[in-house]
Amino acid sequence: MKKHRFWRLASVILLGSWVVLCVFASFLGSQTAASFFQSGPLTLFWFIWVFFLLFSLLNPKVWTKPFLLLLHLGTLFVFAGGLWGSPKSFDWRNRFGKAAEIAKGYLILSEQEETNKVYDAAGRQIGSLPFDLCLEKFTITYYDLPSLRLFDKNTGQNLCTLQQIPEGPVELEGGLRLEVLGRYKNLQLRRQQGRPVPAEGPAQTRNPGFELKLLWPDGTEEYYYVWEQNGFRAPPSNRCIVSYSAPQMPRQYESRVTVRQNGKSSLHFIRVNRPLVYGGYTFIQQSWGEDEKGYCSILGVVSNRGFPAVLTGYCLLMVGAAGHFWLVPLIQAVRKERHHSD
Amino acid sequence: MVFYALSAAGVFFPALRMRRLFWKAGCITAVAAWLFHWLGAFGFPLQTMFEIFLTLGMLLGPLSWFCRRWMGMTDPLSEFAEGLLGFCILFPAGFVFPEHPRPLPPALQSPFFVPHVGTYMFAYILLAHAAVQAAGGQFAAPYQREQRAYRLVSLAFPFLTLGLVLGSIWAKIAWGDWWSWDPKELWSLGCWLVYLLYFHWRAWMGSRFVKANLWMIIIGFLFVLCTLLWVNLSKTFMGLHNYASFE
Numbered sequence: 001m002k003k004h005r006f007w008r009l010a011s012v013i014l015l016g017s018w019v020v021l022c023v024f025a026s027f028l029g030s031q032t033a034a035s036f037f038q039s040g041p042l043t044l045f046w047f048i049w050v051f052f053l054l055f056s057l058l059n060p061k062v063w064t065k066p067f068l069l070l071l072h073l074g075t076l077f078v079f080a081g082g083l084w085g086s087p088k089s090f091d092w093r094n095r096f097g098k099a100a101e102i103a104k105g106y107l108i109l110s111e112q113e114e115t116n117k118v119y120d121a122a123g124r125q126i127g128s129l130p131f132d133l134c135l136e137k138f139t140i141t142y143y144d145l146p147s148l149r150l151f152d153k154n155t156g157q158n159l160c161t162l163q164q165i166p167e168g169p170v171e172l173e174g175g176l177r178l179e180v181l182g183r184y185k186n187l188q189l190r191r192q193q194g195r196p197v198p199a200e201g202p203a204q205t206r207n208p209g210f211e212l213k214l215l216w217p218d219g220t221e222e223y224y225y226v227w228e229q230n231g232f233r234a235p236p237s238n239r240c241i242v243s244y245s246a247p248q249m250p251r252q253y254e255s256r257v258t259v260r261q262n263g264k265s266s267l268h269f270i271r272v273n274r275p276l277v278y279g280g281y282t283f284i285q286q287s288w289g290e291d292e293k294g295y296c297s298i299l300g301v302v303s304n305r306g307f308p309a310v311l312t313g314y315c316l317l318m319v320g321a322a323g324h325f326w327l328v329p330l331i332q333a334v335r336k337e338r339h340h341s342d
Numbered sequence: 343m344v345f346y347a348l349s350a351a352g353v354f355f356p357a358l359r360m361r362r363l364f365w366k367a368g369c370i371t372a373v374a375a376w377l378f379h380w381l382g383a384f385g386f387p388l389q390t391m392f393e394i395f396l397t398l399g400m401l402l403g404p405l406s407w408f409c410r411r412w413m414g415m416t417d418p419l420s421e422f423a424e425g426l427l428g429f430c431i432l433f434p435a436g437f438v439f440p441e442h443p444r445p446l447p448p449a450l451q452s453p454f455f456v457p458h459v460g461t462y463m464f465a466y467i468l469l470a471h472a473a474v475q476a477a478g479g480q481f482a483a484p485y486q487r488e489q490r491a492y493r494l495v496s497l498a499f500p501f502l503t504l505g506l507v508l509g510s511i512w513a514k515i516a517w518g519d520w521w522s523w524d525p526k527e528l529w530s531l532g533c534w535l536v537y538l539l540y541f542h543w544r545a546w547m548g549s550r551f552v553k554a555n556l557w558m559i560i561i562g563f564l565f566v567l568c569t570l571l572w573v574n575l576s577k578t579f580m581g582l583h584n585y586a587s588f589e
Contacts, residue, residue, distance in 0.1 A: 008546040015539040022532035026525040026573070033523035082520065104518065143445045252448050272448035273516050284518045302518035310520055314507045321500040329496065 007059065014052060021045075038088050050079050067328060070320030077313025085306025102127045103303050106286060109135035110296040114260070118301050129301070131261035131279055138288060138295040139254045142247035148226070150178070150214070151241040159240065165210065175217035182211040185290065189225060189233060196233070198225060203292040214240060253285050255297040270299060280304050343432040345371060350425025353418045361421070368428050369403025376400035383443040388459040389450065391574060392439035397463055399432045405467045413493060415471070423474035427467075454512035462505040462530075466566055468498035469537075473563035476556040484552045491559050492544065495537055502534050526573045533565035 021042075025033035036042065053076040056062060062069050083089060090103035105118035105126050114134040120126045145163040150172075152159055160172045169179040186201035187209025198211045209227040216222070216239075224242045226232040232242040255270045259278055268276045276283040284300035345368035352361025376396050380387050387393035406424045409415040435441075446455075472494035479487030509527070510520045521527060540558040549555070 008542070011542045012539060012546070015535055015542060019532050019535045019539065022528045022535065025523060026528040026532075030522055030524040033525075033528065037523055249445050250448060251445070252451070273452040273512075275515060275518070282514075282518055284516070300518045307514075311511075314511065318500070318504060318507055321503040325496040325500050329493075 007056065010052060011056075014049065017045075038086060043083075043088055046079060046083055050076065050083070053079065065324070065328075067320045067323030070316045071324060072320075074313045074316030074318075074320055077309050077316060079313075081306035081309025081311075081313060083306075084309060085303065090303070090305075101303065101305075102129070102281075102301060103305075105301050107133060107283070107299040107301055108296060109133060109255070109257070109299065110291055111135050111138060111294045113293075113296075129279070129281070131259055133283075133299070134258045134260065135297050136256040136258055136267070138297040139256075140288070140295075141251045141254070143249040143251050144247045146247050147243075147245050148210075149243045150176075151243075153239055153241050177215040179213045179215070180210055181213050181223075184209050184211075187211075187225065187227060196225070206290060208246070210244065212242065214238075253288060253297075255285055255299065257283075257299075270297075277304065343368075343429055343436055346425045346428025346432065348425075350422050350429060353422040353425070361425075365403075365421075365425060365428075368425070369407075372396075372399040372403060372428070372432065379441070379443070384445045386456045387443070388456060388463075389444060389446060390439065392435055392441045393443075394459070394463070394570070395431055395435035395439065397460075398467060399428065399435060401463055401467050402428050402431060405464070406471070409468075409471055409494070413490065415475075415490065419474070419478045419487075420471075423471060423478075427470055427474070449516055452512055452516065454508050454515070458505055458508040458512055461501045461508065465498040465501035465505060466570065468494050468501070469559075469563055469566055472498065472559050476559035476563075479556045480553065484556065485549060488549065488552050488555050491556065495540065495559060495562070499537055499541070502537065506530060506534055526569065529565065529569040529573050533562060533569050536562040536565050 021037075025036055028036060053072055056072050057069070057076075062072060085103075087103045090101055094101060102118050105120055107115060107118060107129075109115060112135070114132045116129040116132045117125055118127050118129060146165060148162040148165060150159040151157065159174070159176065160178070162170070162178075165180055165183070166178065167180075169177055171177055182198055184198065184200050186203070186205050186207045188199050188201035188207075189196040190199050191197070198209075201207065207227060207229065209225060209230075212224040212226060214222045214224065222234065222238045222240065224232055224234045224238065224240070226242045226244045228244055228246045232244075234240070234242070253272055256267065257270060257276070258265050258267050259276075261279070268278070270276045270283055270285050272285045275285070280303060282300075282302045282304055284302065285297070286300035287298040289296050289298065345364045349361045349365035349368060352364060376387065376399070379393065379396055383389075383393070388397055402424070406415075406427075409420070472491040475487045475491040475494065479491065509530070513522060513527075514520050536558065540555065540562060543558060544555055547554075
């Protein structure tokens with residue numbers, strides 16, 4: 001009886017302390033909270049949980065209620081899988097002689113570039129994958145379209161709205177002809193012989209812009225320089241106001257990658273919520289950037305260690321919860337009803 | 343909202359004999375408003391706080407009907423609670439949160455989105471009902487109300503578990519980790535643990551400390567409120583779950 005009371009008390013204390021830890025850690029921010037829960041003393045706390053759940057299975061009462069057993073077994077599986085796949089467990093295994101394995105890191109891939117080097121969040125190389133990944137293309141699709149607009153400077157009348165930047169010259173209403181002469185990632189204007197000349201600025205700064213030529217029906221040529229963020233620039237004699245707004249609402253990010261291993265290669269698409277699972281790792285579309293070559297994609301690399309255990313645990317937990325809290329009371333209620341009707 | 347307020351007021355003013363009719367009108371209006379918003383939204387309306395509260399308002403009617411039909415919750419307190427909850431849920435949707443729909447960001451475009459949020463909505467409505475029963479039990483009929491609140495929490499707990507599990511699996515797919523120790527995740531885990539603590543405590547003590555049982559249910563619901571409101575609206579908790587913030 002005393003033993004029974006001890007286990008009850010222990011379960012209440014452990015659950016209560018976990019609640020307190022959750023509330024405390026919520027004020028720390030996710031990164032500090034993650035370090036806190038993966039620290040030495042808290043690792044001990046998780047091991048106490050594992051042992052506690054193991055001992056709870058020794059309680060014969062648990063075995064008389066199969067769904068309650070599943071609930072406890074499920075939690076145990078989740079703990080075991082979580083600990084097995086945790087960064088701390090990787091640290092220990094790497095320290096005690098096993099080959100260096102990667103728990104979590106990032107791959108930074110420029111378009112048409114191949115690599116197997118994995119970095120941590122601070123940019124230090126932490127290991128290499130046993131296969132190479134090559135980014136064929138990185139694409140961003142948007143909900144909204146870009147918009148290039150021309151207004152008459154005097155009347156304010158909208159002369160045209162283009163929902164994409166034309167590749168070649170386009171004929172507009174009223175006999176106007178618009179041509180995009182140049183596209184720049186960092187448009188800078190330099191003065192040469194008193195005239196503005198467009199040039200590509202340093203690659204580390206992003207300030208996209210376009211050089212436009214507008215041909216009026218009377219044969220007048222006007223030049224405009226329009227930026228995504230900084231309005232436009234044109235000689236005062238020009239007759240138009242130009243504006244450009246880039247699409248703002250991303251719909252999806254997609255990396256088309258080729259995996260190369262032992263002379264074989266396979267093509268894959270990695271999108272947000274559609275990761276690639278390959279060679280014991282999951283590759284996630286984490287972020288993106290731009291460099292002098294074009295887009296670069298940042299892929300998260302996470303080891304799948306402990307995955308089956310956690311997933312099994314979740315299934316057991318759900319079956320246990322639904323059975324214990326819904327099915328068993330329902331069966332009891334039906335039996336009671338039948339008993340009353342008899 | 344007005345219909346729900348009138349149905350709640352009807353409990354105190356017997357002259358308002360149409361309180362059941364008001365309640366039904368409240369349910370139908372909430373479902374109609376939700377359907378109308380869905381037609382103009384970019385997807386299933388569960389993204390913004392406005393959509394969350396509208397969905398809660400839509401679910402309140404059918405779930406309250408379920409509680410009446412299968413749990414015998416037809417006493418004045420339960421009927422008052424239904425009206426009051428309807429008013430409290432739909433008030434922020436009507437007057438606090440902006441209603442314009444937003445397109446789904448890439449991170450939310452997942453088959454897990456609707457089941458994950460939807461199961462939480464089911465659980466929250468049932469837990470709100472349980473909290474009202476628990477609060478009522480502090481003043482009258484504590485044993486009966488505790489029994490009823492226990493049945494409601496038992497009904498809600500698998501939904502809460504499913505929400506947590508689906509969220510974790512989705513996080514593994516989208517972010518690579520089962521668990522990110524994000525404030526929202528920690529509060530929802532805390533919420534789940536409080537109810538788990540209640541079950542363990544109740545299994546141990548039974549109805550010996552009935553008021554303590556009732557208090558645990560109320561505390562559990564305070565955790566629900568923190569998870570749903572404080573974490574989303576306060577600048578104290580910045581994390582990965584800021585899609586449903588005020589803006």
